[in-house]
Amino acid sequence: MDKDSILNVIENNKSKYLYELKKFISYPSYEGNQEGITRCAEYLEREFCSLGFNVQFFFEDYPILFAQRIVDPKNKTLLIYGHYDVKPPGDESMWLFKPFEAEINNGKIYGRGSADNKGQILAYLKAFEAVKSINDIEKLNLKFIIDSQEESGSKHFYSVINKDKELFKADMVVLSDGKIYTSRPLIGNGIRGKLEIIIEITGEEIDLHPGQYGNIARCALNDTIFFINKLYQLLNIELLHSDSEISPDKIANNEEGILKRKLDDEELIEKLSKPCIIISSINSYDHKCAMIPSKAVARIDMRLIENQDPIKLLEQIKHMCPSNITISNFKYMFPSKSLKTDYSEKVKTILKDEIRKICKSSAIDLPYLGISLPLSVFSDELKIPYVIIPFAQFDAKNHQPNENLDVIKFFNAISLIAILLSKLNDS
Structure with missing residues (x-):
């Protein structure tokens, strides 16, 4: 033709x-x-x-x-x-x-x-x-x-x-x-595969004053951060950090700027060939003053690669926390290989x-x-x-x-x- x-x-x-x-x-x-x-x-x-x-x-x-x-x-x-x-x-x-x-x-x-x-x-x-x-x-x-x-x-x-x-x-x-x-x-x-979770962690039953109960009471947000750190270890991912070479005046305000600043073609292939964890949100109640929060909620998006089964990973996540961290609610969405x-x-x-x-x-x-x-x-x-x-x-x-x-x-x-x-x- x-x-x-x-x-x-x-x-x-x-x-x-x-x-x-x-x-x-x-x-x-x-x-x-x-x-x-x-x-x-x-x-x-x-x-x-x-x-x-x-x-x-x-x-x-x-x-x-x-x-x-x-x-x-x-x-x-x-x-x-x-x-x-x-x-x-x-x-x-x-x-x-x-x-x-x-x-x-x-x-x-x-x-x-x-x-x-x-x-x-x-x-x-x-x-x-x-x-x-x-x-x-x-x-x-x-x-x-x-x-x-x-x-x-x-x-x-x-x-x-x-x-x-x-x-x-x-x-x-x-x-x-x-x-x-x-x-x-x-x-x-x-x-890449996908697994999204929403986890609620409870510290104490009530919010408490940090000056009076710091190092004594459990902090739900601290426990949530500990949980996320364990998640990074489970997936064998290094925690991403800010690029010290990027000055504040060069922070990109659009997708084009981000891609031009950080990636050449080889880096693009490398980065998209690895799993990643994105913390979409993490919060506790909005207090008017500093408090030890009793509850915290995090929404976490994981992108997976070969040999990372989302269903098996889900079971590992459920059991990876030590018993002294209280998971009061756990939801998952969109598991896909x-x-x-x-x-x-x-x-x-x-x-x-x-x-x-x-x-x-x-x-x-x-x-x-x-x-x-x-x-x-x-x-x-x-x-x-x-x-x-x-x-x-x-x-x-x-x-x-x-x-x-x-x-x-x-x-x-x-x-x-x-x-x-x-x-x-x-x-």
Whole structure:
């Protein structure tokens, strides 16, 4: 299939693709907005049907879309994953533009879901449309599964897949989610695992005066800090400290500044290949004067790597504290294993070659990406290798006010995916 012809089609249809993206973003498809979810699902159904896909939905309230186009069951099948649900917009006064009006400003399209994940999943549809307009894809089978609750833990995704594994069978999964860290594109084949805990520790039954009871009474906050220190030891992580070379006037006030200040590509790979502990919050009651607090609560997020099973780790955490520390409440959320998979060298070669040509930069091959996705259903249940190709730029502000997607990144994504589909079809 002629590569130049495909790229010419994409060049001539950029205005149309942007119009479609604006329409896609305009549907407020966040959990709790049933009308927005329904209208967005109907929009996707129309798009897929117009391109010759058979479409079906699973789970009525938050419909998971499955679309397939099988040219020959004996041929290779590519499965593409994405999600059309988005985070709620939050305080709209914090936005430069209305979160669902998809305004374009300074080369970026602003709107909730622009980067996470509507712009990235729509790129696959438009890429297929471009290739099909030149010469139909006659050898490669295509399947899409588009989640409706990824932002709230993919509550029904696993059960849908497990009910009919044969339906979702494929030779490889390709997906685009998350964002790049520098100007260089990324290719990933793994994500770090996750375990989040909320722990409440009780010292004494009442708050006490530190002058009268210091060194006598138990301090709940001190015990919480001791617990966190034990957690670092359990995961064999060094406690991070401030970089003494960074003066206060160089403290970054945005993501770009942080990345430029601290990381080159090798350091990025090294840091994202290690586990980490993030103390999201730690507090006791807000006293008007100094007191020994009787209770303290900490919320702790752990990102895990290979051989760190979150369920086994959970049991270790529950039993690691000495008996004289009283854990009065313990909750855990979102346990998921780290995942790594091997995808074909042929696909890796195509991606790296075309990224270099289209994006004018070589790709970073990253072992773990900093995203949370239901990938275990592909690697563990369906035994399908996957590759992750994020297209959103580093300042896309996923989950924040003013989420945006660089328009050039959107067009580059369409071009790269179109060439990938064309080459997989011809091989």
